[in-house]
Amino acid sequence: MFFRGIEILNSVTKMKMLGSFFNLKKLKCVLKTIKCRYNPTKMLKTYFPLIILFLVVQGFVVGTLILTHLLGPKRESQNKNAAFECGVVSQGNSRAPFSIHYFVVALLFVLFDVEVIFFYPWAVNFKLLGWSGLMAVGIFSLVVLSGFFYILKKKVLEFDQ
Secondary structure (H helix, E strand, O other): OOOOHHHHHHHHHHHHHOHHHOOHHHHHHHHHHOOOOOOHHHHHHHHHHHHHHHHHHHHHHHHHHHHHHHHOOOOOOHHHHOOEEOOEEOOOOOOOOOOOHHHHHHHHHHHHHHHHHOHHHHHHOHHHHHHHHHHHHHHHHHHHHHHHHHHHHOOOOOOOO
8 A cells, every 4th residue: 555645644634633542653653654655667666576476487387287288198097087095995975974063163263363363463563553552452352252252152162062
């Protein structure tokens, strides 16, 4: 996200209207470090090596897929087409139903793990954000905890069912 100088000044005046809710001295120090001018040619020069790398990688992937399809052996047999799982011959129907509970627990773990990641930027800027940051994290924590208590109420984490 790129800011222009006028937009920064407008945001500072808006924050002054909010009163002592923000620490303006610290905010001005942060805003001074942001570059106020947007230079598209400089940005293109900065990202040009990444664009070239992306194109080379995509070319390598597509080329490898095409070459393996064209040059690879095409011999089929009954043994090659048989189901194979870790060296053990499969038995029974592979479409047998099983509990989805493990997948639900894995998805919940990923969900809450990603939500906890959002605490790190707040912890790094704890002093700069002040009371407003603390209130924002408090509201976020309440939302996360309400989701967690909802999961406990629905007994998703109980394996006895």
